[in-house]
Amino acid sequence: MFPTSRRSVPAPAIFRRLLLATALAAGLATLAGCAPGQAEEAAPPPPEVGVMEVAPREVSQWDEVSGRIEAVESVELRPRVSGYIERVHYTEGQLVEKGEVLFTIDARSYRAALARAEAELVRARTQAELGRSEAARAQTLVDLQAISREEFEQRSAAAAQATANVQAAQAAVEAARLDLEFTQVRAPVSGRAGRALVTAGNLVSADNGAVLTTVVSVNPVHVHFDTDEATFLRYAAMARRGERPSERDGRVPVQVGLVGEEGFPHVGEIDFLDNRVDPATGTIRVRAVLDNADGRLTPGLFARVRVLGSGRFQALLIDDKAVLTDQDRKYVYVVDAEGTAQRRDVRLGRIVDGQRIVEAGLAPGDRVIVSGVQKVFFPGMPVQPVPLATDEAPAVARVD
Structure with a gap:
């Protein structure tokens, strides 16, 4: 007996192969026996998509x-006279009224200067009164030819000079009074006072114009x-x-x-x-x-x-979620009369009240797919449109 060259196959493996072939044959026979109408009934229904009808709306951009x-008003307070800061009258950061005293500068020297100027004014007025009386007597005497014309003119000039001295003394009094008034630094406007940049005891000078504080309305x-x-x-x-x-x-x-x-x-x-x-x-x-x-x-x-940025005009608005991008082009899907999704390239404008203006590509009455657009795999695909109310559309942040 010579050995055979073929490898023997176990019986269980043969049985399994026979069963698999029988099952495949039965499946093919079943598929071949199905009617065309039954295959169509097994197809899934069109997906539901939320649509909004495009309608013109009056808007402004x-x-x-x-x-x-x-x-509106911002003022830096600076001293108008020199001296030591005697007192800071306000609380930093508080509201102040126009004319309220914020700083006081030592005023003793300025009171003395005012008193001296007032005394000079009294003396000038006395000299002016004397000059006027002498000029009046000189007028009488010159009419009687009791004095010379030269002496009369000298007395008249002295009276005029005394009057001018009164005016100069009066101006000096006003200047001294202003300097004394400037020792109280007041708020020029109503508003909020800032930090006191110079505190009590510091010397300030009107020449360098150091800032005391700021007041803003x-x-x-x-x-x-x-x-x-x-x-x-x-x-x-x-x-x-x-x-x-x-x-x-x-x-x-x-x-x-x-x-x-x-x-x-x-x-x-x-x-x-x-x-x-x-x-x-x-x-x-x-x-x-x-x-x-x-x-x-x-x-x-x-x-x-x-x-x-514009007057009132009619515009077509859509939700920004409906807009898709194809490289450098923007497009949306609309549902036509046959219930299929069709692609429309659009030119977009700005956002108004959370919706995007469509400048070209859509017409009034078009039904734009807003939600479920990810279910549309290709143009012409059947869909089941479900109308969305305006308040159901998701809010979109304004981005220009």
Whole structure:
């Protein structure tokens, strides 16, 4: 008996192969026996997508810029006379009224100077009275030819000089009185006083003009910001067309928000536009005035400023979540009459009230897919549109 060259296969392995072949044959027979209608019923239904119908809406565009809050009046208090600081009368950081005494300078030498000037005034008035009487007697005597014309003219000149001395003495008294008054340093404006930079006992001089403190007004306040040339020219064109108030016709409204605030709760008006564009930066300085009765707007704060940038016009708005990007192009999906998703390339504008302006690519009545757009895999895909109410659309932050 010679050995065979073939390897023997165990019986269990043969049985398993036979069972697998039988199962495959049965599956193919089952699929072949299915009707076309039954295969279609096994396909999944079209996915649901949230749509919003595009409708024209009257809107206004606003431009957003950055600015700074500034005080309307800001004064550095400096001494007008020299001397030692005798007393500081205010609490640093408190509100002060116009005319309130903030510092007192030692006034003893200035009182003495005023008393001396007043004494000189009395003496000058006495000399002037004597000169007038002598001039009157000289007039009588010259009429009687009792004195010479030369002597008469000398007495008349002496009387005139005595009168002039009275005026000089009076001016000296006024100057001394002013110096004495300047020893009390008063607040020139109402507002908030800063830190006392010179305290009691220090010598101050009117010559070097050392700053004693600063006082800034608190209500109203200004907000300063810059705008570029293109925006400035657009505003000017709008004013010529009557879509925006000009500086002569009325003030342009602005809205201001601080860091950490939502939206723009503070409302004001532009009250100043600079007379030239800075050639170094290509911008022009603009100023607005804001009410600050509650004192929340502190000078120096960063401000987000929103300026009215257009008149009222009709625009098509969509939610920003509906916008997709294909390299450098923006597009959305709309649901047509057959219930399929179709791609539309769009040209977008600014955001108004949380929605994006569509300048081209859509028409009124188009149903734009807002939610579930990730379920659309290709243009022409069947979808099941579900209308969304306006308040159901997610809020979008304003980004220009």
